[in-house]
Amino acid sequence: MKLLSTLALAAALALPAAAQAQTLTVYTAGPANLAKTLSEGFEKLSGSKVNVFQGTTGQVMARLAAEKSNPQADVLISASWDTAVDLKARGELLAFDAPNAAAVPANLKDSHYVAQGAAALAIVWNSKSGKPRPVDWADLAKADYKDAVTMPDPASSGAAFGLVSGLTKSGTGWKVFEDLKANNMIVPGANAQALNPVMQGAKAAVMGAADYIALDAKANGESVEVIYPASGTVLEARPAMIFKTTKNEAAAKAFINYMLSDEGQKLVADTYLLPSRADVAAKRPGYKDIKLMEVADATPQQRADILARFKTTLGLK
Amino acid sequence: MGASLIGLALVVALPLLFVLLQAVFPALPSESFRTPFAHWAEVATDSRLPGLLANTLLLGVGVCLLCVVLALPLSLLRGLTDLPAGGLWDLLFLIPFMLPPYIGAFAWVLSLQPRGYSSQLFGFSAGDFLFSPAGIVAVMGLHLFPVVYFALSRTLAAIGPRFADIGRVCGATPAYALLRTILPLSIPALLGGLLLVFALTIEEYGTPAALGRRSQFLVLVTSIEEKLAEWPIDLPGAALLSVVLMLLALGAFLLQHVVASRHPVASVGGKHTARAVFALGPWKGPAVVLFALVTLFAVILPVGAVTATAFSKTLSGSLAWDNFGWRHFDAVFSNRSGALDALLNSLALAGVAALGAGLLGGLAAFVSVRSQMHGRRLVDGLSILPTALPGMVLAVGLILAWNRSWWPFPVYNTPIVLLLAYVALLLPYPVRYVSAGLRQIGPSLDDAARVSGAGPFRLFRRILLPLVAPHFLVAMLMVFAIASRELVASVMLAPSGLKTVSTFVFNQFAQGSPGAGMALSVVAIFSTSAILVLLARLWRVDAR
Numbered sequence: 001m002k003l004l005s006t007l008a009l010a011a012a013l014a015l016p017a018a019a020q021a022q023t024l025t026v027y028t029a030g031p032a033n034l035a036k037t038l039s040e041g042f043e044k045l046s047g048s049k050v051n052v053f054q055g056t057t058g059q060v061m062a063r064l065a066a067e068k069s070n071p072q073a074d075v076l077i078s079a080s081w082d083t084a085v086d087l088k089a090r091g092e093l094l095a096f097d098a099p100n101a102a103a104v105p106a107n108l109k110d111s112h113y114v115a116q117g118a119a120a121l122a123i124v125w126n127s128k129s130g131k132p133r134p135v136d137w138a139d140l141a142k143a144d145y146k147d148a149v150t151m152p153d154p155a156s157s158g159a160a161f162g163l164v165s166g167l168t169k170s171g172t173g174w175k176v177f178e179d180l181k182a183n184n185m186i187v188p189g190a191n192a193q194a195l196n197p198v199m200q201g202a203k204a205a206v207m208g209a210a211d212y213i214a215l216d217a218k219a220n221g222e223s224v225e226v227i228y229p230a231s232g233t234v235l236e237a238r239p240a241m242i243f244k245t246t247k248n249e250a251a252a253k254a255f256i257n258y259m260l261s262d263e264g265q266k267l268v269a270d271t272y273l274l275p276s277r278a279d280v281a282a283k284r285p286g287y288k289d290i291k292l293m294e295v296a297d298a299t300p301q302q303r304a305d306i307l308a309r310f311k312t313t314l315g316l317k
Numbered sequence: 318m319g320a321s322l323i324g325l326a327l328v329v330a331l332p333l334l335f336v337l338l339q340a341v342f343p344a345l346p347s348e349s350f351r352t353p354f355a356h357w358a359e360v361a362t363d364s365r366l367p368g369l370l371a372n373t374l375l376l377g378v379g380v381c382l383l384c385v386v387l388a389l390p391l392s393l394l395r396g397l398t399d400l401p402a403g404g405l406w407d408l409l410f411l412i413p414f415m416l417p418p419y420i421g422a423f424a425w426v427l428s429l430q431p432r433g434y435s436s437q438l439f440g441f442s443a444g445d446f447l448f449s450p451a452g453i454v455a456v457m458g459l460h461l462f463p464v465v466y467f468a469l470s471r472t473l474a475a476i477g478p479r480f481a482d483i484g485r486v487c488g489a490t491p492a493y494a495l496l497r498t499i500l501p502l503s504i505p506a507l508l509g510g511l512l513l514v515f516a517l518t519i520e521e522y523g524t525p526a527a528l529g530r531r532s533q534f535l536v537l538v539t540s541i542e543e544k545l546a547e548w549p550i551d552l553p554g555a556a557l558l559s560v561v562l563m564l565l566a567l568g569a570f571l572l573q574h575v576v577a578s579r580h581p582v583a584s585v586g587g588k589h590t591a592r593a594v595f596a597l598g599p600w601k602g603p604a605v606v607l608f609a610l611v612t613l614f615a616v617i618l619p620v621g622a623v624t625a626t627a628f629s630k631t632l633s634g635s636l637a638w639d640n641f642g643w644r645h646f647d648a649v650f651s652n653r654s655g656a657l658d659a660l661l662n663s664l665a666l667a668g669v670a671a672l673g674a675g676l677l678g679g680l681a682a683f684v685s686v687r688s689q690m691h692g693r694r695l696v697d698g699l700s701i702l703p704t705a706l707p708g709m710v711l712a713v714g715l716i717l718a719w720n721r722s723w724w725p726f727p728v729y730n731t732p733i734v735l736l737l738a739y740v741a742l743l744l745p746y747p748v749r750y751v752s753a754g755l756r757q758i759g760p761s762l763d764d765a766a767r768v769s770g771a772g773p774f775r776l777f778r779r780i781l782l783p784l785v786a787p788h789f790l791v792a793m794l795m796v797f798a799i800a801s802r803e804l805v806a807s808v809m810l811a812p813s814g815l816k817t818v819s820t821f822v823f824n825q826f827a828q829g830s831p832g833a834g835m836a837l838s839v840v841a842i843f844s845t846s847a848i849l850v851l852l853a854r855l856w857r858v859d860a861r
Contacts, residue, residue: 025813032824033654053813055820056827058546062709063809065550066716068346072730072813083548126633156547186531192827193527196423199632199829201432202444213829220830223633317365317533 023049024251025072027064029057029079030116030238031212031271038267042258048251056190057083058156074246075255077116077238080158084113084239085297094242096253100260103277105287108237115237116259117273120290121163121208123227124195129204136229137167140207141179148204149185150194155307157190159236163208165306166234166295177313180207187316199224210236212272215284219272228285232293237276321680321696328677328741329699332714333563336706339717340560343553346717356553365540373519373536373565376454380518381511383458387611388465388510394604395466396473397481397499397594401601404853406608407791410463411849412616414798415842416623417819418460419523423831424622425456426527434622437636448531457524459615461517465510467791468753472506473499475757475787481594491595499594505577506753512573513749516566516704522805537562538707545709552713559710566705570698620842627836645836656837659816660844666732666817667801667845670739674800675793677740678747679785685748686755687781700748703741708805711738715810730812738806743799747792754788755781794849801845 024042028035032054039050053063057079064073078084087093093112101114108115123134131144140149154161167173186203188194191210197203199222206214214226240259242252258264265280272284298306311317339345343356360366394400395407413421428434429443436442446452477499484494522538529535541558544551597604625636627645634640649656678700684690685697703711715738719729728734758781766776782789804819811820818841825834 027813031828032821036654051813053811054824055808056546057548059808061548061550062545062552062713063716065552066346066713066809067720069348069717070720070722070729072720080548086549128633155543158548188530189526190827192829192831195829196426196632196831197430200427200430201633201635202430217631217829221631221634223631315533317368317535 025051026075027053027073028077034271071245074252077240088112098257103279113239113241115276116240117268118235118237119210119212122211124206124209124214128223131204151207152194162234166293215272228290232291324677331718335717336714339556369537377515377518379454380457384462384465387462392469395470397477415845417802417804422524422527424619428622450534468506468510472503477594508573509749515569520707627839645832649836659821663801663818667797670800671793671797673740674743674796682751686752704745712806712809739800743796750788750792754785
């Protein structure tokens with residue numbers, strides 16, 4: 001019995017009380033530390049409380065889908081631009097205008113969402129791998145890189161899908177993926193699963209890793225290099241949006257405006273993401289340093305077709 | 318009696334009901350029952366489905382077989398002989414449970430892939446094996462065999478002495494007594510354990526996802542997870558495939574039931590001599606070596622890889638002295654990203670979940686084994702179903718059920734919903750273990766108690782409870798160990814702002830810094846083990 005009361009006490013102490021009505025609820029994909037620093041900064045500034053749920057884009061979206069009858073989230077920051085486009089089309093988003101968004105490039109904002117920041121896809125190369133330093137995507141399809149390449153799954157990563165759709169736009173682009181298949185490239189899952197084998201050295205390079213994670217790993221001493229291919233790459237912007245169902249409209253707008261303030265954008269920059277405001281200094285190669293390729297928005301049908309062809313080309317089930 | 322039914326209804330039946338409703342009515346999350354069955358044709362005609370089903374069954378059966386091979390000899394030694402340091406082995410075999418399967422699989426990848434730890438230390442790698450179906454079976458079997466080991470060794474210890482004595486009175490050799498009486502009597506416990514292993518294997522996502530994608534070995538859960546993680550989210554499809562998984566588990570349950578009921582096992586009546594049947598004598602050494610070998614593969618290697626990663630400054634720096642550092646532990650103990658809060662949350666939640674699951678599971682076992690109540694079989698069957706449900710899907714069921722404005726008090730978005738998930742997911746442990754114990758207690762004891770004037774409550778408290786206590790406590794310790802690291806349901810259900818060990822570790826992993834996550838895993842394993850040792854001492858679980 002003593003044990004029981006001790007545990008009950010421990011539970012009562014460790015677990016916070018149920019959320020109060022006046023708190024802002026933010027669901028976010030991406031770095032846990034950024035979610036924490038942004039919400040703490042906003043709490044200090046505004047005095048209102050922020051509850052954060054942070055997970056992968058898939059986890060966040062599944063939770064939102066299941067909560068639909070009684071929505072909990074006020075603000076969503078997704079790691080995939082398509083989700084914002086889709087949610088807007090379904091009429092689930094609130095239009096808003098954040099004054100601080102003025103300095104955000106036009107391709108990173110819309111009437112219903114605005115980018116928090118962006119990541120670029122890059123080749124991440126283990127410099128101790130003994131393989132020649134690659135400079136473009138096609139280098140990973142050469143014989144040197146047999147059994148040495150990984151790639152995040154375009155079905156689960158919006159950015160990787162953008163890369164596939166950008167590279168294969170010309171029709172002859174599928175040749176690269178056929179050669180990568182001949183090189184036994186593996187597609188082991190999301191970003192982390194593609195990056196980890198390269199960090200330990202089991203593989204030599206990632207084809208299209210989200211750069212900020214690798215830049216962070218490099219800053220912590222990992223022997224990886226982040227290479228932006230000469231032929232261009234794609235950006236994955238992280239849209240922030242407000243749900244129509246919110247009961248905290250003012251606080252939600254204030255939160256997004258804070259995220260786009262000098263202070264908020266500096267917190268974004270600290271995670272090696274590219275701040276969405278072009279006038280805030282990045283701790284990494286910025287918009288001017290990275291060559292981007294043209295990628296048109298894909299309709300759901302086009303998306304399904306490209307994913308299907310990707311799977312067949314790489315022999316995936 | 319009624320209490321157990323109400324409890325099961327709330328904890329198990331309610332989320333299950335919502336999963337079933339979701340499987341039928343695709344628009345359920347928007348509170349609409351329109352277009353029922355609209356998505357069935359698409360799911361049923363998916364050309365991958367037969368392959369997924371076959372792989373799921375193959376994996377389930379393969380892991381069960383490996384568990385028998387590993388657990389049977391160990392249980393015989395532990396249950397029937399004077400094996401040295403029995404309590405220590407029990408504790409060691411609990412450790413794999415404290416590692417989320419996902420992290421366990423990742424530890425094997427770090428160990429066996431080219432340029433992994435084994436190639437750095439011993440110059441060999443075994444990536445091809447690890448990423449093959451056989452490798453997945455090996456990793457999951459090594460992780461799950463203790464489920465069978467604990468069920469079987471407890472049972473053997475309880476029935477062994479008595480039946481060995483009878484055998485000897487009738488002139489049988491100990492070996493003959495073992496083969497003809499003791500082993501057949503322990504079949505229900507073995508099957509109960511295997512049923513759990515099967516259900517746990519077919520619902521497990523982490524290991525097949527981490528290892529199976531390279532050899533294209535996909536199972537039903539892989540597909541369920543895709544539906545839940547890839548945009549646009551497909552809740553109805555995921556729910557429908559989960560129903561298929563539950564049917565598989567139900568089939569296994571019925572099979573187990575048919576076989577088990579052919580073996581009446583009431584074996585504990587009256588006096589219970591607490592001593593080993595066989596003296597190992599000169600075989601003590603080899604027995605200990607066998608235990609040590611299994612410990613090496615099931616415990617030391619995976620936990621060692623986790624520890625090595627936690628102490629490595631960088632992953633690319635390999636195992637080298639100049640790469641050794643406390644950086645990741647500093648990050649944990651400084652609590653910068655809330656690692657210590659996560660640890661305390663997990664331990665508190667696991668403690669309460671162990672008590673809740675123990676109480677409800679014990680009651681359910683008692684009802685299904687000792688009562689004449691109508692629907693007692695239903696109670697038994699209901700308690701196994703959540704195990705076969707992927708954690709993600711159970712979480713969806715719980716959200717659909719509890720995230721409603723009509724409840725008079727909030728459950729969703731509070732820690733209570735996490736506890737509900739843990740109790741539902743882990744209920745089968747107390748139910749299986751306690752009912753295996755109860756089945757061995759002969760009805761003669763009830764009669765004796767009644768003749769001596771004891772009421773049902775006194776019978777329970779003075780006779781049944783002390784006899785099943787070891788089963789009960791082992792089950793609660795397992796619930797504690799597993800709940801302290803449960804990942805999948807926690808990710809979906811943690812109230813915003815609340816972190817647990819597993820969600821913390823997973824986030825670190827997803828953000829490309831496995832070291833920090835591994836450091837918290839190490840701290841969690843050591844603190845959970847310390848608590849288990851303390852409790853075991855307190856309750857003298859290992860004394861027999």
